[in-house]
Amino acid sequence: MEGTTVIGTRLDYWVIIGYFVLIFGFGFTFARFTRTTRDFFFGGQRFSWWLITFSCVASVVGSYSFIKYSAAGFRYGTSSTMAYMNDWIVVGFLLLGWLPILYFNRIMSVPEYFRKRFDARTGVMATIIVLIYMVGYIGINLYTMGVALNAMLGTDVVLSAVLVAVVCALYVTAGGQTSVIMTDLIQGVILLIAGFLLFGLGLGLLGGWERFWEGLPLLHRLPFSRFNEPHQFHFVGIFWQDGISNTFALYMMNQGFILRFLSLKSVKEIRKTFLSLILVLMPLAAIAVSNAGWLGRSMVSQGILPQDVDPNQIFVQVAGRICGPGLFGFVMAALSAALMSTIDTLINAVSAIAVNDVYRPYVRTGASDAHYLRVARGVSMSAALIGIALVPVFASFNSIYVAHGSFTAAITPAMVVTIVLGVYWRRYTSRAAFWTLLGGSIVVVLSIVWPVVISPLSHGVDPAGGFKYMRALFGLSMSVVIAVLVSAFTRAKDPREIEGLVIGTIRSAMERFKGGPLSEEEGGEAIVTILGSDDLEGVSISTGVAVAIGAGNGDVVYLSDRRRWLGGLRSVHATVTDLHDDEEMTVVVARSLITEGSLLPRRDQRIEKIL
Numbered sequence: 314m315e316g317t318t319v320i321g322t323r324l325d326y327w328v329i330i331g332y333f334v335l336i337f338g339f340g341f342t343f344a345r346f347t348r349t350t351r352d353f354f355f356g357g358q359r360f361s362w363w364l365i366t367f368s369c370v371a372s373v374v375g376s377y378s379f380i381k382y383s384a385a386g387f388r389y390g391t392s393s394t395m396a397y398m399n400d401w402i403v404v405g406f407l408l409l410g411w412l413p414i415l416y417f418n419r420i421m422s423v424p425e426y427f428r429k430r431f432d433a434r435t436g437v438m439a440t441i442i443v444l445i446y447m448v449g450y451i452g453i454n455l456y457t458m459g460v461a462l463n464a465m466l467g468t469d470v471v472l473s474a475v476l477v478a479v480v481c482a483l484y485v486t487a488g489g490q491t492s493v494i495m496t497d498l499i500q501g502v503i504l505l506i507a508g509f510l511l512f513g514l515g516l517g518l519l520g521g522w523e524r525f526w527e528g529l530p531l532l533h534r535l536p537f538s539r540f541n542e543p544h545q546f547h548f549v550g551i552f553w554q555d556g557i558s559n560t561f562a563l564y565m566m567n568q569g570f571i572l573r574f575l576s577l578k579s580v581k582e583i584r585k586t587f588l589s590l591i592l593v594l595m596p597l598a599a600i601a602v603s604n605a606g607w608l609g610r611s612m613v614s615q616g617i618l619p620q621d622v623d624p625n626q627i628f629v630q631v632a633g634r635i636c637g638p639g640l641f642g643f644v645m646a647a648l649s650a651a652l653m654s655t656i657d658t659l660i661n662a663v664s665a666i667a668v669n670d671v672y673r674p675y676v677r678t679g680a681s682d683a684h685y686l687r688v689a690r691g692v693s694m695s696a697a698l699i700g701i702a703l704v705p706v707f708a709s710f711n712s713i714y715v716a717h718g719s720f721t722a723a724i725t726p727a728m729v730v731t732i733v734l735g736v737y738w739r740r741y742t743s744r745a746a747f748w749t750l751l752g753g754s755i756v757v758v759l760s761i762v763w764p765v766v767i768s769p770l771s772h773g774v775d776p777a778g779g780f781k782y783m784r785a786l787f788g789l790s791m792s793v794v795i796a797v798l799v800s801a802f803t804r805a806k807d808p809r810e811i812e813g814l815v816i817g818t819i820r821s822a823m824e825r826f827k828g829g830p831l832s833e834e835e836g837g838e839a840i841v842t843i844l845g846s847d848d849l850e851g852v853s854i855s856t857g858v859a860v861a862i863g864a865g866n867g868d869v870v871y872l873s874d875r876r877r878w879l880g881g882l883r884s885v886h887a888t889v890t891d892l893h894d895d896e897e898m899t900v901v902v903a904r905s906l907i908t909e910g911s912l913l914p915r916r917d918q919r920i921e922k923i924l
Contacts, residue, residue, distance in 0.1 A: 394596075427746065551782060566728050722788065764776070852890065854892055
């Protein structure tokens with residue numbers, strides 16, 4: 314696909330180049346905090362909620378989000394926000410079951426959970442599906458960034474994708490999850506600022522809110538599209554595809570988000586992160602990524618843009634019309650930020666699955682952690698190359714929205730059903746889980762070949778669209794049927810085998826995480842001075858500290874730099890192994906833990922009881 318008009322000035326290009334150099338250097342800066350595979354995949358499980366919240370926004374909002382939702386906003390109006398506004402549905406499932414189970418069992422991935430909850434072959438099937446899902450996501454993000462750069466620079470779509478992929482892969486390879494989190498923090502802020510800046514400038518160009526609103530057709534002013542028409546974009550289809558299947562997959566199946574949540578210092582921080590993400594930042598992100606499409610439609614009505622403008626390039630066209638030299642480069646840098654913040658998460662996630670669920674258990678067991686870290690970095694580069702190879706596949710679709718939706722609807726339903734039932738239904742059997750994944754995936758493929766099988770669940774949707782949005786409901790329904798039928802005729806595991814892996818047994822997982830009985834005393838925090846010791850494996854706290862934070866022998870504590878703005882960059886978890894009789898606020902820490910957490914001895918630190 315070649316753009317007919319190249320948008321942007323030399324100043325814009327230098328702004329974008331400068332942004333790439335800045336992010337590249339910023340990502341490499343944090344490579345020194347990555348010493349082990351635990352650091353590479355989880356960032357040491359040290360970070361605070363506010364830092365992860367912004368980095369999660371950056372990971373959710375990919376380059377495809379600006380392009381895809383701007384195009385949807387141009388075609389259908391404010392109902393383009395429907396997908397982002399459905400995320401609240403998963404809150405209970407994640408915060409009361411899925412994430413605490415993963416965290417307290419120290420489970421690194423969905424396939425690992427399936428191996429423990431079900432059996433090895435179910436874990437293998439999950440590995441295949443998750444890898445396809447993650448690598449496909451890399452491909453579609455690279456494709457949409459190529460579309461944007463093609464419109465702005467006139468460069469080849471594939472060449473543009475290669476450039477961005479290489480930059481992302483290099484800093485992820487060097488710094489792993491820590492580099493991803495820290496760069497995504499910056500990119501999350503940038504993309505939100507750019508999105509609202511564009512909206513404000515667009516309203517000014519159009520003459521204010523009233524002129525903008527008058528320029529939208531009546532149906533474009535509604536927050537929801539019509540129930541089952543037009544077949545290209547309707548409420549019932551978007552609900553089942555984006556609101557249910559894709560949202561559950563994003564937060565429960567997407568390894569990138571699992572790693573992000575597991576990089577937090579505690580389950581309490583997970584809850585803060587998710588609630589602030591869903592209730593505050595995601596609604597703001599919905600406006601940020603869609604408003605260029607709404608502005609574009611109003612501009613067409615007022616003759617500012619031509620009637621035949623390409624919806625897939627509306628974001629770039631609107632930004633080019635609104636922003637002056639330099640500022641347009643900043644907005645396009647935000648588009649780059651959206652891409653890179655999603656790509657880096659996905660690359661790191663693919664590496665985690667490949668190393669922990671394929672290479673470590675089946676190719677080379679018992680190797681050193683340094684060996685696995687080298688393999689993880691090699692896989693990161695390979696994941697970027699595979700994503701580039703998929704760019705022509707997604708380019709074959711007429712609409713980026715359809716390309717993304719068709720991909721997720723085909724991949725996610727069986728996995729979503731298996732995860733939810735695995736956590737919330739103890740009677741769900743291992744054989745049923747395997748056949749849900751395999752059978753559910755097969756029936757979805759058959760529905761692509763013969764769309765007519767979706768008809769009974771179509772809700773009256775026009776079959777001319779191939780039921781593309783209703784495929785998610787079909788896949789979910791058939792997967793549930795398979796799960797229930799096979800479970801009815803097969804034997805479930807002994808409840809003792811799945812203790813801590815299903816809802817209602819999380820306390821057992823918490824005790825395993827701690828390594829002993831739970832303390833009933835509520836934890837607190839205090840400012841302390843730490844001293845290093847070569848004779849300890851954990852930490853020794855003074856009686857004064859013990860009283861202040863309500864901790865004793867065997868409790869898990871979190872030591873961090875007292876400067877909260879670091880977000881946990883210098884921190885470490887440890888177990889209290891001893892109490893020394895001293896009223897002073899001192900903590901003696903094993904030197905290995907000081908090195909692991911990059912702590913600064915003899916300086917004030919913060920200590921907090923975790924469990």
